[in-house]
Amino acid sequence: xxxxxxxxxxxxxxxxxxxxxxxxxxxxxxxxxxxxxxxxxxxxxxxxxxxxxxxxxxxxxxxxxxxxxxxxxxxxxxxxxxxxxxxxxxxxxxxxxxxxxxxxxxxxxxxxxxxxxxxxxxxxxxxxxxxxxxxxxxxxxxxxxxxxxxxxxxxxxxxxxxxxxxxxxxxxxxxxxxxxxxxxxxxxxxxxxxxxxxxxxxxxxxxxxxxxxxxxxxxxxxxxxxxxxxxxxxxxxxxxxxxxxxxxxxxxxxxxxxxxxxxxxxxxxxxxxxxxxxxxxxxxxxxxxxxxxxxxxxxxxxxxxxxxxxxxxxxxxxxxxxxxxxxxxxxxxxxxxxxxxxxxxxxxxxxxxxxxxxxxxxxxxxxxxxxxxxxxxxxxxxxxxxxxxxxxxxxxxxxxxxxxxxxxxxxxxxxxxxxxxxxxxxxxxxxxxxxxxxxxxxxxxxxxxxxxxxxxxxxxxxxxxxxxxxxxxxxxxxxxxxxxxxxxxxxxxxxxxxxxxxxxxxxxxxxxxxxxxxxxxxxxxxxxxxxxxxxxxxxxxxxxxxxxxxxxxxxxxxxxxxxxxxxxxxxxxxxxxxxxxxxxxxxxxxxxxxxxxxxxxxxxxxxxxxxxxxxxxxxxxxxxxxxxxxxxxxxxxxxxxxxxxxxxxxxxxxxxxxxxxxxxxxxxxxxxxxxxxxxxxxxxxxxxxxxxxxxxxxxxxxxxxxxxxxxxxxxxxxxxxxxxxxxxxxxxxxxxxxxxxxxxxxx
Numbered sequence: 061x062x063x064x065x066x067x068x069x070x071x072x073x074x075x076x077x078x079x080x081x082x083x084x085x086x087x088x089x090x091x092x093x094x095x096x097x098x099x100x101x102x103x104x105x106x107x108x109x110x111x112x113x114x115x116x117x118x119x120x121x122x123x124x125x126x127x128x129x130x131x132x133x134x135x136x137x138x139x140x141x142x143x144x145x146x147x148x149x150x151x152x153x154x155x156x157x158x159x160x161x162x163x164x165x166x167x168x169x170x171x172x173x174x175x176x177x178x179x180x181x182x183x184x185x186x187x188x189x190x191x192x193x194x195x196x197x198x199x200x201x202x203x204x205x206x207x208x209x210x211x212x213x214x215x216x217x218x219x220x221x222x223x224x225x226x227x228x229x230x231x232x233x234x235x236x237x238x239x240x241x242x243x244x245x246x247x248x249x250x251x252x253x254x255x256x257x258x259x260x261x262x263x264x265x266x267x268x269x270x271x272x273x274x275x276x277x278x279x280x281x282x283x284x285x286x287x288x289x290x291x292x293x294x295x296x297x298x299x300x301x302x303x304x305x306x307x308x309x310x311x312x313x314x315x316x317x318x319x320x321x322x323x324x325x326x327x328x329x330x331x332x333x334x335x336x337x338x339x340x341x342x343x344x345x346x347x348x349x350x351x352x353x354x355x356x357x358x359x360x361x362x363x364x365x366x367x368x369x370x371x372x373x374x375x376x377x378x379x380x381x382x383x384x385x386x387x388x389x390x391x392x393x394x395x396x397x398x399x400x401x402x403x404x405x406x407x408x409x410x411x412x413x414x415x416x417x418x419x420x421x422x423x424x425x426x427x428x429x430x431x432x433x434x435x436x437x438x439x440x441x442x443x444x445x446x447x448x449x450x451x452x453x454x455x456x457x458x459x460x461x462x463x464x465x466x467x468x469x470x471x472x473x474x475x476x477x478x479x480x481x482x483x484x485x486x487x488x489x490x491x492x493x494x495x496x497x498x499x500x501x502x503x504x505x506x507x508x509x510x511x512x513x514x515x516x517x518x519x520x521x522x523x524x525x526x527x528x529x530x531x532x533x534x535x536x537x538x539x540x541x542x543x544x545x546x547x548x549x550x551x552x553x554x555x556x557x558x559x560x561x562x563x564x565x566x567x568x569x570x571x572x573x574x575x576x577x578x579x580x581x582x583x584x585x586x587x588x589x590x591x592x593x594x595x596x597x598x599x600x601x602x603x604x605x606x607x608x609x610x611x612x613x614x615x616x617x618x619x620x621x622x623x624x625x626x627x628x629x630x631x632x633x634x635x636x637x638x639x640x641x642x643x644x645x646x647x648x649x650x651x652x653x654x655x656x657x658x659x660x661x662x663x664x665x666x667x668x669x670x671x672x673x674x675x676x677x678x679x680x681x682x683x684x685x686x687x688x689x690x691x692x693x694x695x696x697x698x699x700x701x702x703x704x705x706x707x708x709x710x711x712x713x714x715x716x717x718x719x720x721x722x723x724x725x726x727x728x729x730x731x732x733x734x735x736x737x738x739x740x741x742x743x744x745x746x747x748x749x750x751x752x753x754x755x756x757x758x759x760x761x762x763x764x765x766x767x768x769x770x771x772x773x774x775x776x777x778x779x780x781x782x783x784x785x786x787x788x789x790x791x792x793x794x795x796x797x798x799x800x801x802x803x804x805x806x807x
Contacts, residue, residue, distance in 0.1 A: 101125075102364065103122065106208070115194040115208045123188070124150060125188075125190075126214065126349075127181050128182055128211065130209065131178035132206065135177050141195050141200070143163050143192070144192065145158070145159055146192075147159075148189025149187055162485070172366075175366040181211075181341070182341040183356065185344075211360065216355065301434050304434070305390075306434060309351070309381060314383050328403075329405075330438075334406060334407050335398060336475070337477045338410065338413060339353070339357060340413075340485075341353075343414060345412065350381055369397075372396060372408045376412065380424055382430075393407070400452075400455065411486065416489060419492070419493055420490050433500075433542065442502055443473050443498050447472075449470075456482055458479070474494060502584060503585070507538065510534050513576065514530075524596070526569060527597065527678065528570070538580075546579070550576060600678060601679060602674050604682045608683070612776070614772060616770060622804055625656070626655060627655040628670055632651075636672065637651060637675045639653070639671070640672075643668065644668065662688050662689070667683050687807050689804065690802055695803075696802075700720045715739060715800060716799070717798070717800075718797070718798055719789065722791070725787050733775065733777065733806040734805045736749065737803065737804060740765075740770055745761060745762070745792035745796045746760045746762075749787055768801070
């Protein structure tokens with residue numbers, strides 16, 4: 061036997077000419093941490109008009125509300141047309157565009173006297189004005205339903221945490237208004253099915269009702285006369301789920317007024333499937349308003365539809381908060397009123413908002429997946445599987461699939477509302493996301509991959525090298541709340557275990573070659589494993605075949621910088637990574653580079669240090685010291701005719717010049733490398749070079765551009781020893797002159 065919630069009833073004539081009846085819900089109790097600041101209120105404004113194809117409500121100032129819908133007399137009557145509303149924001153002061161209401165809401169499976177048909181409610185945010193119009197569908201002859209109303213819900217303010225606009229009711233509104241002040245709505249005088257005030261709740265479901273969707277000629281839908289309204293069933297025992305229960309905000313937590321649903325709960329035998337819904341309305345709601353949205357839907361379902369509780373078993377907001385819906389115990393198979401003809405074997409999860417063109421957030425999808433996995437896991441059902449459901453009504457779904465009451469049909473364990481009933485719910489975009497929800501809920505973990513290997517390991521080719529320590533990092537697209545744990549596998553065996561929220565794990569490898577992989581264990585127990593990676597642990601340092609070798613090279617010589625070539629050779633038993641110059645300068649070279657052009661300070665001993673590193677991080681450092689020495693031309697032994705020249709362009713500001721054939725200069729030094737420094741011009745001639753008494757080169761000094769301090773000829777030895785270098789003027793015809801700046805050697 062259904063019972064009505066206690067209500068204070070009244071009516072007010074508003075500024076726009078509309079007539080409002082309202083119901084003020086008196087909270088039966090305060091839940092933990094809940095303190096009533098303003099109770100939920102429902103206002104019913106009659107639509108005016110006598111034409112059979114149109115009803116409307118002009119712009120009307122109202123008391124505060126945040127949720128709106130349209131209802132009519134007769135719960136089995138279908139509204140063949142469109143219903144639209146515009147609302148005035150009490151925050152911005154602007155009127156919204158026309159917004160469509162979903163009038164294809166599921167009918168009541170077992171209507172009772174006083175029940176009403178209604179659109180889906182639409183959340184519009186804090187508002188204080190409304191305009192509405194209802195139009196009959198083109199091409200239909202059936203009149204619009206009688207008793208058309210716009211129903212406004214003020215969800216009130218319940219918790220201190222809610223950041224809602226706190227609009228006190230204006231002086232014209234008072235809960236104490238006498239019911240005798242209620243005016244008769246325009247089109248309710250001829251409505252014999254029901255009045256406009258306080259419909260009686262219902263949502264009872266039979267397992268084998270007749271077709272209650274196709275309208276009779278009168279525009280009403282008649283339930284089977286043989287179908288009895290089921291009574292409250294015995295409270296079953298909550299089965300243990302195979303997966304953890306997600307956090308759920310209780311009815312007390314969102315401020316449910318339990319006096320609105322005094323009837324005892326009914327229970328199904330189990331939960332074979334989950335139907336996903338959207339609640340319609342604005343998606344820009346703040347998540348701090350989600351409890352208000354849920355209270356508004358609850359009030360709409362009980363005070364407008366006339367049901368004995370909210371229809372959904374669970375509601376989820378865009379931030380992923382899960383709210384307990386219909387009372388009776390979240391861990392029990394509570395009979396809901398969410399998917400016409402299929403409530404007896406399912407649970408309903410509604411995502412707050414409208415998702416026809418915009419997909420739900422990942423947080424919302426994650427929450428739906430967690431609830432679906434948990435509820436189905438209580439009965440050993442795989443969220444990715446299919447199931448046979450028994451049709452509770454003869455009807456056709458959104459896709460044109462016909463169902464006959466009493467016959468079994470195949471459904472996905474996680475289905476959309478439109479799979480069972482002819483509605484666009486849960487919106488095309490959210491419907492397209494159902495495969496993601498199924499995959500997340502059922503496992504295995506999706507998108508698992510290793511993103512990097514760190515902790516001292518470096519990649520060369522397709523192999524990671526380390527001294528032993530490795531840290532493996534990974535990512536996955538399945539939300540971490542659905543992952544039980546991660547395992548780091550070394551050679552196929554578990555070397556480290558990490559929580560489902562982790563994204564890395566570390567271990568130390570034994571010396572030698574190994575394979576690495578990451579295995580994810582979904583909360584369902586299903587596993588996914590990444591491709592294996594190769595790793596080598598080794599501690600052998602690289603080797604140098606000799607100390608750094610410095611040699612003079614051609615180029616411009618200054619008194620402070622002499623051009624040199626630094627040479628080396630390094631090897632590694634596994635994979636050489638780089639060779640770095642540590643001093644006198646700094647630079648890093650690749651593993652296949654064996655020399656580098658540098659400059660050295662003249663007259664200064666410098667230690668040249670090199671460090672070789674392999675990919676495992678092993679290193680070896682070697683050093684050698686060298687001093688570049690500049691021997692001016694005046695330090696040479698002269699023969700023949702030489703003249704002195706002065707210019708700041710010369711080394712030391714002076715040079716020797718000779719055009720006499722056979723004139724020579726000889727330097728004696730002890731070192732391992734030598735370079736002859738000269739000036740060059742278009743008139744410069746040639747010279748012979750003798751080393752230790754042996755002619756080794758003929759050098760032509762001619763240059764299109766005039767160049768000074770040029771190391772034009774070099775000679776290197778494997779070790780340091782005493783040497784002589786002699787230059788002899790050739791006496792080239794037309795350009796005999798040779799101008800020398802000195803000799804540089806390394807010791």
